Amino acid sequence: MYMTAVNQEVRIASIGNVDSGKSTTISVLSKNIMDNGKGTARENLLKHPHEKTSGRTSSISHSFVKKNDRTFTFIDLAGHEKYLKTTVSGLNGYFIDYGMVVIGADRGIIGMTKEHLIVALSLNIPLFVVITKIDVAIEQKLKNIEKRLTVIFNNKFAGKKEIIFIDETNIATFIKTYNPFGNIMPIFKISNVTGQNLNVFKKFVYNLKPVKIRGSTTNPAAKFVIDTRFKLAGIGLVVTGTAREGTFIKDKVYYLGPFGKEYKKITIRSIHNNFKEDINILAAGEGGCFNIKFVNSKDKVDIDRIRKGHMVFSYPSCAQRFEAKIKILHHPTTIKKNYEPTIHCGIVRQVAKIYDMDKPLIRTGDETNASFMFKYRPEYIEVGSKITFREGRTKGIGTVTKVIEIN
Numbered sequence: 356m357y358m359t360a361v362n363q364e365v366r367i368a369s370i371g372n373v374d375s376g377k378s379t380t381i382s383v384l385s386k387n388i389m390d391n392g393k394g395t396a397r398e399n400l401l402k403h404p405h406e407k408t409s410g411r412t413s414s415i416s417h418s419f420v421k422k423n424d425r426t427f428t429f430i431d432l433a434g435h436e437k438y439l440k441t442t443v444s445g446l447n448g449y450f451i452d453y454g455m456v457v458i459g460a461d462r463g464i465i466g467m468t469k470e471h472l473i474v475a476l477s478l479n480i481p482l483f484v485v486i487t488k489i490d491v492a493i494e495q496k497l498k499n500i501e502k503r504l505t506v507i508f509n510n511k512f513a514g515k516k517e518i519i520f521i522d523e524t525n526i527a528t529f530i531k532t533y534n535p536f537g538n539i540m541p542i543f544k545i546s547n548v549t550g551q552n553l554n555v556f557k558k559f560v561y562n563l564k565p566v567k568i569r570g571s572t573t574n575p576a577a578k579f580v581i582d583t584r585f586k587l588a589g590i591g592l593v594v595t596g597t598a599r600e601g602t603f604i605k606d607k608v609y610y611l612g613p614f615g616k617e618y619k620k621i622t623i624r625s626i627h628n629n630f631k632e633d634i635n636i637l638a639a640g641e642g643g644c645f646n647i648k649f650v651n652s653k654d655k656v657d658i659d660r661i662r663k664g665h666m667v668f669s670y671p672s673c674a675q676r677f678e679a680k681i682k683i684l685h686h687p688t689t690i691k692k693n694y695e696p697t698i699h700c701g702i703v704r705q706v707a708k709i710y711d712m713d714k715p716l717i718r719t720g721d722e723t724n725a726s727f728m729f730k731y732r733p734e735y736i737e738v739g740s741k742i743t744f745r746e747g748r749t750k751g752i753g754t755v756t757k758v759i760e761i762n
Contacts, residue, residue: 363424363425363426363564363565364425364426364427364428364565364640364641364642365425365426365428365452365453365564365565366428366430366451366452366453366565366567367427367428367429367430367451367452367453367454367455367560367563368429368430368431368432368445368446368451368454368455368480369381369429369430369431369432369454369455369457370432370434370442370446370454370455370456370457370468370471370472370475371434371456371457371458371467371468371471372434372458372462372464372465372466372467373433373435373466373467374434374459374462375434375457375458375459375462375468375487376459376485376487376488376547377431377432377434377455377457378431379487379547380455380457380485380487380545380547381418381429381431382418383547384418384420384429384557384560385418385419385420385427385429386418389547389548389550390547390548415430415431415432415433415441415444415449416430416431417429417430417431417629418431419629419630420561421630422561423561423562425561425564426629427560427561427563428629430445430451432445432446432471434466434467434471435467436466436470439467439470439745440697440704440745442467442471442474443474443699443704443743443745444663444699444702446471446474446475446478447474447478447699447700447701447702447704447741447742448580448582448663448699448701448702448703448704449582449597449702450567450599451475451478451480451567452480452481452563452565452566452567453480453481453482453483453535453563453566454471454475454480454481454482454483455482455483455485456468456471456472456475456482456483456485457485457487458484458485458486458487458500459486459487459488460486460487460488460489460491460492460493460496460500460544461488461491461492461496463496463499463500463503464500464503464504464507469507472507472513473512473684474743476512476513476514477684477741477743477752478741478743478752479741481535481536482540483541483542483543483559484504484518484540484541484542484543485542485543485545485556486500486542486543486544486545487545487546487547488546488547488548489544489545489546489551489552490546490548490549490551497544501518501542504518504540504542505518508540514538515538516538516539516540517538517539517540518539518540518542519539519540519541519542520542520543520544521541521542521543521555521556521559522544522552522555523552523554523555526555526558526559529541529559530558530559530562533559535563535566536566541559543555543559565640569639569640570598570599570600570601570639570640571600571601571639572601572638572639572640573601573602574600574601574639575601575669575670576600576601576668576669576670577598577600577601577609577667577668577669578598578600578601578666578667578668578669579596579597579598579599579609579637579645579666579667579668580596580597580599580664580701580702581594581595581596581661581662581663581664581665581666581667582595582596582597582663582702583595583596583663584658584661584662585658586658590646591624591646591647591648592646592647592648592658592661593644593645593646593647594611594644594645594647594661594665594667595642595643596642596643596644596667596702597640597641597642598638598639598640598641598642598643599639600639601638601639601669602636602637602638602639603623603626603636603637603638603645603667604635604636605623605624605625605626605634605635605636606622606623606624607622607623608620608621608622608650609621609622609623609667609668609669610667610668610669610670610671611661611665611667611668612665612666612668612671612673613665613666613671613732613733613734613735614656614660615732616673618668618671619649619650619651619654619655619656620649620650620651620654621647621648621649621650621667622647622648622650623645623646623647623667624645624647624648625646626643626644626645626646627643627644627646628641628642628643629642629643645667647667663702663704664701664702664703664704664734664735666735668735672735672760672761673733673734673735673760674729674734674735674736674758674759674760674761675728675732675733675761676710676726676727676728676729676759677726677727677736677755677757677758677759678724678725678726678727678755678756678757678759679724679725679727679742679753679754679755680722680723680724680725680753680754680756681722681723681724681725681742681744681751681752681753682720682721682722682751682752682753683717683718683719683720683721683722683750683751684719684750684751684752685719685750686718686719686750686751688718689716689717689718690709690716690717690718691712691715691716691717692710692711692712692715693708693709693710694708694709695707695708695709695730696709696744696745696746696750697744697745697746698727698729698742698743698744699742699743699744699745700734700736700740700741700755701736701737701740703734703735703736705729705730705731705732705734706729706730706731707727707728707729707730707744708727708728708730709725709726709727710726710727710728711726712724712725712726713725724756725753733761736755736758737755737758738755738756738757738758739754739755740754740755741753741754741755742754742755
C-alpha cells in the first residue's frame with residue numbers, strides 16, 4: 356500500500372525506446388504546454404545542444420511540479436541503447452516511485468523498451484503505460500501493441516497483470532481503487548499534439564502518491580545521496596541529490612565521501628529545495644541542493660573528484676566488499692568466480708568481482724549467494740539494497756545481504 360512521505364514527493368521516471376515521446380510527454384505534463392508535432396515541447400527539457408539537435412536524451416533531467424499538496428518530480432531517462440547504463444543508474448539510484456513506460460504508436464514496442472522493463476520490474480517499481488502519438492496511429496499497429504502488452508504483463512516475471520485501457524468513462528472509479536502493486540496494468544492512449552486523453556492522463560498522474568519507503572526524519576545518522584555537482588561564481592561548490600535518512604540543517608558540520616577510505620568535513624552554507632527556494636532544513640525523502648564548504652582547507656578536493664554516488668553523512672562508513680543473493684536473468688554462458696560485471700546499487704555504479712559463490716557455476720535462471728569486491732574504490736551501500744548487474748545488457752539482479760564495512 357501507499358507509504359506516507361514527509362513532504363509527499365512523488366518521483367516518476369520515463370522509460371522506453373528512443374523517439375517514443377518520453378521527453379515530450381514529461382514536458383507536456385510539467386510545463387502545461389502542447390507539442391507542435393515537430394518536437395518543440397521537448398526542447399524545454401533537453402539539456403545539451405546535441406540532444407536538441409538529435410531530439411534524443413543522453414543524460415538524466417528533472418522537472419518539478421507542485422500539485423495537490425505534493426511535489427511531483429519527473430525524471431527523463433535516456434532511450435538509446437548507447438545510454439543504457441545512464442538509464443539503469445537512474446532507475447536504481449533516483450528513488451523512483453513509478454515507472455512511466457512510453458510507447459510510440461507509430462513504431463510500437465521496439466528496441467530498449469523490453470530491457471528497461473526488465474530493470475524496472477526487477478527493482479519492483481510500479482509501472483503504468485502511455486501510448487503516445489495516437490493522432491498518427493494506424494489501427495492495426497495499436498492492436499499489435501495491445502497484443503504485445505498483454506503477453507508481456509501476463510508473464511510471471513511481470514506479476515501476471517491484466518491490462519486495462521483508461522479513458523474518460525472509467526478514470527474516476529480507477530483512481531479510487533488503484534493499487535500500484537496490484538494485478539492491474541493501466542494503459543493510456545494520448546496525443547501530445549491534439550491533447551486527446553491528456554486530461555484523463557493528468558488526472559491519474561496527479562493523484563498518485565509516494566510508494567518508495569522514505570527514511571526517518573528523526574534518524575541521527577543523516578544520509579544524503581549526491582547525483583550531480585557544480586560550481587557557481589560567487590557561490591562556490593554545490594551538490595544536488597536526495598536526503599535518504601535524518602534531517603540536514605544549514606550551518607551544521609557533516610562528512611563528504613568516501614574518497615578512498617576517507618571522508619572530508621564540510622559545512623552546509625545554504626540549502627535550496629527543487630524549486631530554488633531557500634530553506635534551513637532538508638528532511639528524509641526530499642530532494643534539493645547544498646552549497647558546501649570544506650571545514651579544513653587542506654581537505655579541499657577538486658570538483659572532478661566528487662562523483663555521483665558520493666554521500667553527505669553525519670556518521671560516515673564505506674565498504675569494499677559485500678554479499679548478495681543474486682539471480683541470473685540472462686547470460687549466454689556459465690558464470691563462475693572472478694566474473695566482473697558492472698554493479699548498479701542505488702546511485703553507485705562500479706565494476707565488482709565475484710570472489711566467492713555458493714555454487715561453482717551458475718547459468719540463466721540460477722540463484723546463489725555471492726561475495727563481491729568493488730574493483731576500484733570503496734562505496735557506501737546498505738543491507739537490503741537492490742542491485743542489478745550487467746555486462747552490456749542486464750544480466751542479473753539481487754539483494755545485498757551483508758556489508759563488510761571498512762573501519
